Amino acid sequence: MAEHFAEPVRQHLYSLNLGPQHPSTHGVLRILLTLDGEYIVEADPVIGYGHRGHEKMGENRTYLQFMPNTSRIDYLSGLLFNHGFCLAVEKLAGIEPPERARYIRVICAELNRISSHLLWFGTYLMDLGAFTPFLYCFDDRENILDILDRVSGSRLTYSYCRFGGVTRDIDDVFIEQTRAFVKRLRSRWKDYHNLVTKNVIFIHRTRDVGVIDKDLARRFGVTGPNLRAAGVPFDMRKVEPYEVYDRFDFQIPVGEKGDALDRYRVRLEEMEQSCRIIEQALDQLPDGPYRQERVRLKVKPPRGEVYFAFESARGLTAYYLVSDGSPYPYRCHVRVPSFGNLHCLTEVFRETLVADAISILGSIDIVVPEIDR
Amino acid sequence: MMEAATNTGGDWLRLIVGLIVVLIFSQLNALFLVWLERKVAGHIQLRYGPMEVGPHGLLQTIVDGIKLVGKELITPFKADKKLFVIAPVLVFMPVLIPFLVLPFGPELIIRDMNVGLLLIFAFSTFSVLAILVGGWASNNKYALLGAMRSVAQNVAYEIPLLLSVMSVVLMVHSFKFSELVMAQHRVWFVFLQPVAAIIYFICATAETNRAPFDIPEAESELVAGFHTEYSGMRFGLFFLAEYTNMFIVSAVATSLFMGGWHGPFGWSLGIPGVIWFLAKTYFLLFVLMWFRWTFPRVRFDQLMNFSWKVLIPLSMLNLLVTALVVKFV
Numbered sequence: 001m002a003e004h005f006a007e008p009v010r011q012h013l014y015s016l017n018l019g020p021q022h023p024s025t026h027g028v029l030r031i032l033l034t035l036d037g038e039y040i041v042e043a044d045p046v047i048g049y050g051h052r053g054h055e056k057m058g059e060n061r062t063y064l065q066f067m068p069n070t071s072r073i074d075y076l077s078g079l080l081f082n083h084g085f086c087l088a089v090e091k092l093a094g095i096e097p098p099e100r101a102r103y104i105r106v107i108c109a110e111l112n113r114i115s116s117h118l119l120w121f122g123t124y125l126m127d128l129g130a131f132t133p134f135l136y137c138f139d140d141r142e143n144i145l146d147i148l149d150r151v152s153g154s155r156l157t158y159s160y161c162r163f164g165g166v167t168r169d170i171d172d173v174f175i176e177q178t179r180a181f182v183k184r185l186r187s188r189w190k191d192y193h194n195l196v197t198k199n200v201i202f203i204h205r206t207r208d209v210g211v212i213d214k215d216l217a218r219r220f221g222v223t224g225p226n227l228r229a230a231g232v233p234f235d236m237r238k239v240e241p242y243e244v245y246d247r248f249d250f251q252i253p254v255g256e257k258g259d260a261l262d263r264y265r266v267r268l269e270e271m272e273q274s275c276r277i278i279e280q281a282l283d284q285l286p287d288g289p290y291r292q293e294r295v296r297l298k299v300k301p302p303r304g305e306v307y308f309a310f311e312s313a314r315g316l317t318a319y320y321l322v323s324d325g326s327p328y329p330y331r332c333h334v335r336v337p338s339f340g341n342l343h344c345l346t347e348v349f350r351e352t353l354v355a356d357a358i359s360i361l362g363s364i365d366i367v368v369p370e371i372d373r
Numbered sequence: 374m375m376e377a378a379t380n381t382g383g384d385w386l387r388l389i390v391g392l393i394v395v396l397i398f399s400q401l402n403a404l405f406l407v408w409l410e411r412k413v414a415g416h417i418q419l420r421y422g423p424m425e426v427g428p429h430g431l432l433q434t435i436v437d438g439i440k441l442v443g444k445e446l447i448t449p450f451k452a453d454k455k456l457f458v459i460a461p462v463l464v465f466m467p468v469l470i471p472f473l474v475l476p477f478g479p480e481l482i483i484r485d486m487n488v489g490l491l492l493i494f495a496f497s498t499f500s501v502l503a504i505l506v507g508g509w510a511s512n513n514k515y516a517l518l519g520a521m522r523s524v525a526q527n528v529a530y531e532i533p534l535l536l537s538v539m540s541v542v543l544m545v546h547s548f549k550f551s552e553l554v555m556a557q558h559r560v561w562f563v564f565l566q567p568v569a570a571i572i573y574f575i576c577a578t579a580e581t582n583r584a585p586f587d588i589p590e591a592e593s594e595l596v597a598g599f600h601t602e603y604s605g606m607r608f609g610l611f612f613l614a615e616y617t618n619m620f621i622v623s624a625v626a627t628s629l630f631m632g633g634w635h636g637p638f639g640w641s642l643g644i645p646g647v648i649w650f651l652a653k654t655y656f657l658l659f660v661l662m663w664f665r666w667t668f669p670r671v672r673f674d675q676l677m678n679f680s681w682k683v684l685i686p687l688s689m690l691n692l693l694v695t696a697l698v699v700k701f702v
Contacts, residue, residue: 016514129670135418201669355672358594
């Protein structure tokens with residue numbers, strides 16, 4: 001597209017407010033575009049419309065009271081955020097959850113990751129103008145929500161993890177349903193590939209569009225599938241294995257160029273890898289207690305600080321907690337992946353079309369409330 | 374058969390009755406198509422579509438229409454008021470005219486003009502103007518972008534559309550619909566002119582702003598494109614015009630390539646011509662809907678490239694080959 005800018009005319013620039021109320025900005029994101037015809041000269045994401053002050057709330061609540069907040073930071077991978085927060089507090093307070101709890105958490109977290117990726121798949125294609133895959137994905141995602149609903153009692157904001165375990169044990173029905181779901185999801189890949197991946201229009205819309213290469217990704221702190229699509233096999237589950245991830249055999253899918261097509265492929269492959277983790281975890285699932293009974297609900301970690309990083313559906317997520325010995329954290333900070341992922345767009349959007357801007361914004365999979373917190 | 378009636382008193386009567394029938398038919402047809410679209414979409418997407426109002430939701434679109442009529446007509450502040458009001462009327466009027474020359478059956482052509490085909494394309498181009506007016510008058514950047522896209526798209530796709538139609542006209546030596554259809558008594562032109570038929574159908578999809586070429590109203594990019602600011606029945610007119618346009622392009626495709634009122638290979642199977650005609654037209658409409666709920670949207674520059682670099686050369690080549698064959702064979 002650079003040829004359109006070989007001799008810049010730049011006489012009739014105008015600005016367009018994409019959002020905060022726009023069908024494709026995935027929440028209340030506003031992008032201030034400076035356009036030359038339909039080509040973007042300058043893009044400036046404006047964030048903060050969904051600011052709820054989660055970090056400040058964290059300072060005024062006990063650790064357990066902050067748990068429901070965590071699943072609302074990123075409502076699409078709430079369980080992953082619960083899980084990470086739980087691990088951070090456990091690290092800070094020195095709590096050791098039983099083996100079974102660790103496996104249950106990993107199974108549910110991976111289910112949540114699949115549901116988040118499925119939703120991305122659907123909404124991304126909707127951004128590209130294909131409506132039907134969205135409904136198919138929601139059909140699959142519904143299964144995950146039903147499964148998680150049975151054990152956690154909630155469909156979106158789970159708060160399923162507890163310090164030292166989980167709220168409820170899983171039963172045989174859960175295991176059966178999960179296995180059935182994995183089988184069903186695998187049988188659906190063929191449909192998805194026939195409908196979408198092999199579609200000429202789809203390939204033309206995504207190939208070489210919105211390239212985030214290694215260098216750009218490093219400069220802006222892009223993580224998650226967006227970074228892996230650029231060819232960097234960076235995944236906290238492999239780099240610094242937490243919980244029991246080191247016991248499973250799974251791969252980190254990587255792309256080559258870092259364009260939208262690579263990001264699409266990486267996410268689809270990641271769902272398959274999550275299926276593998278779930279299957280192995282179900283096979284290895286030990287018996288025993290699902291929760292450490294001696295942990296008080298009002299945890300009082302000793303003085304100190306903890307930084308705990310984990311892999312949410314969108315990339316490297318981290319909690320930084322400072323404890324002064326009281327039941328309330330002195331400081332609670334969340335590092336969210338979407339912030340870096342979004343802000344590299346100022347560079348990526350340059351010299352693309354408005355239509356591509358929507359496609360790129362969809363392809364990096366942002367959750368705006370996560371950025372605003 | 375129409376020439377006999379020309380310049381007689383019966384002709385005026387025929388025209389007036391025809392106009393009334395056209396008005397009623399086009400409205401009912403648009404309502405039915407909206408219902409059909411929602412049903413097709415529903416079943417493609419593992420849902421039922423409308424089910425509540427009437428049997429299988431048949432009355433849903435009528436209720437929706439009543440709702441639209443009852444809604445407030447909002448004119449945006451700083452909009453060009455006159456043009457804003459005129460645009461929906463401009464978009465709807467020209468889509469009624471082509472019905473006058475469409476060959477529904479051997480006895481069912483209101484006016485079998487010798488320039489019937491030209492008349493249809495002349496008037497269908499008109500709606501672009503209306504879209505441009507609407508987009509401009511709205512004083513909304515999304516609407517303006519949608520309108521500009523629409524103009525560029527229609528200019529690009531009109532050319533291959535007409536070129537592909539011309540190759541059929543060359544074979545029949547006539548613009549008259551009755552003669553065009555009669556020429557397909559034995560063999561439909563879709564078998565003799567497959568390239569032209571495919572090009573025509575692609576261009577017709579683009580011409581009616583349907584997915585995958587629905588970029589003038591690409592809702593994920595331009596909110597609602599040129600009709601972003603329209604509400605109530607003004608929006609309804611744009612909507613009705615879109616569906617009526619779909620019917621017209623499908624009907625033209627039926628009469629040019631699919632044998633019009635003829636059954637396949639000259640077998641009518643005792644079914645009246647008008648039924649054949651409508652069945653084929655609605656089948657093509659179904660295909661248009663099928664496209665919409667299957668494909669992602671093409672990007673704007675890709676769409677233009679596809680037209681200028683692929684469709685136009687291909688249709689010119691097709692026209693050239695047709696001309697040579699007609700001349701020397």
